[in-house]
Amino acid sequence: MPAITKRATGLAIAVGTFTAAMSFACLGTAQADDGCPDMGIEHSLDGGQTWLTDGRMDGEKIPTVVDVRLEDSPVEGCKYHVSLASYSAEGPDWGSSGTQAFLGWDTVTLQTGKTQATLDVSDHAPDCYGQIDLYNSKIKYDGGTGKGHGPLPHYYNSPTPYKLITAWNGGHKCDTTTPPTTPTDTPTTDTPTPSDTPTTDTPTPSDTPTTDTPTPSDTPTTDTPTPTATTTAPAVGDTSSPAPSSGSTAPPTGTATVAADDSGSNLAETGGNGTQTTAFAVGGAVLLLGGGAAVYFTRRRNSGAH
Structure with missing residues (x-):
C-alpha cells in the first residue's frame, strides 16, 4: 500500500x-500564430451615408473631412493607424504636382472599442492646387527627419505616403491679379493755328544714279547641338512601395486594406x-x-x- x-x-x-x-x-x-491580421477598411466623404472601398477621391470638392471604419472586429490588442495629410502642389494632378509643401494632418488609431473615426484637416486645406492622402500609418510625411517623420511626396521619385488607402489631387491655379495702375494727369497743350505759308514750286529732282546693292556672301550655317537627356535618380527612401516610372503620370493607386502596428500591445510583448x-x-x-x-x-x- x-x-x-x-x-x-x-x-x-x-x-x-x-x-x-x-x-x-x-x-x-x-496567440503568436494568429497575430494581428490585415483588416479591410472603408472611407466615407459624406458623413457616413456612403461607404467606399476603392477608387480615388478626385473631384472638385476638397475632401478635408473623411470618416474611416474597419470592416471587421479587430483582435484584442491589435492597433491600426490611419492618417489624413494635406499638401499644396503646383498642378492639379500627380504628374504636374511638382514641389509639394506639407500643410497639416490628422491621425487616429482604430482598435477594439474604436473601429470608426473621423479625420479632419479642414484647417489645413490647400488654397490652390493640392493633394490629400489617406494612408495606413502614423508617420508624418512632412519632409522632416527623425523617428515619426518621412519624405514629402514628389512626382516621380517620392510616391509618399506609403501604404496609401486613397488620395485626391485637384484645385485651381492661385490668383495672381495685378492691381490696376492709375494714369497720371497729362497736361493739355493748345495747338497753334498755322499761319498762311506761301507756296513755292518744288523743283524736280534730277535723276539719281542707282547703285547696285551688293549681294551678301553666303553665311556659313552652324548645326545647333541637340541637348542630351538628363535623368534624375530616384530619391533614397522607404522601398516598401515602388516609385512610378518616370514616363507615367498615373497617380498612385491605394488599397482598402490596413496592416496592424501592435508595438507596445500585450500581444506584441507576450503573445x-x-x-x-x-x-x-x-x-x-x-x-x-x-x-x-x-x-x-x-x-x-x-x-x-x-
Missing part, C-alpha cells in the same frame, strides 16, 4: 510540474492568450498542491507506523 501511494504521489508531482511548465512555455506562443494561460497555471498549481499534500500525509503516516 505505501508503494502504491508513493507511486501515485510521484505521478501527481510529475504531472503537476509538466503542466506548470507548459503554462509558462505557452506564455509567449499561445499570450490570457484565458488559456490562466487555465494552464491553475491546473498546474492544483496538481502541484495535491502532490505536495500526498507526500506530506504519506510521510506522516509512515512515521506514525514506525
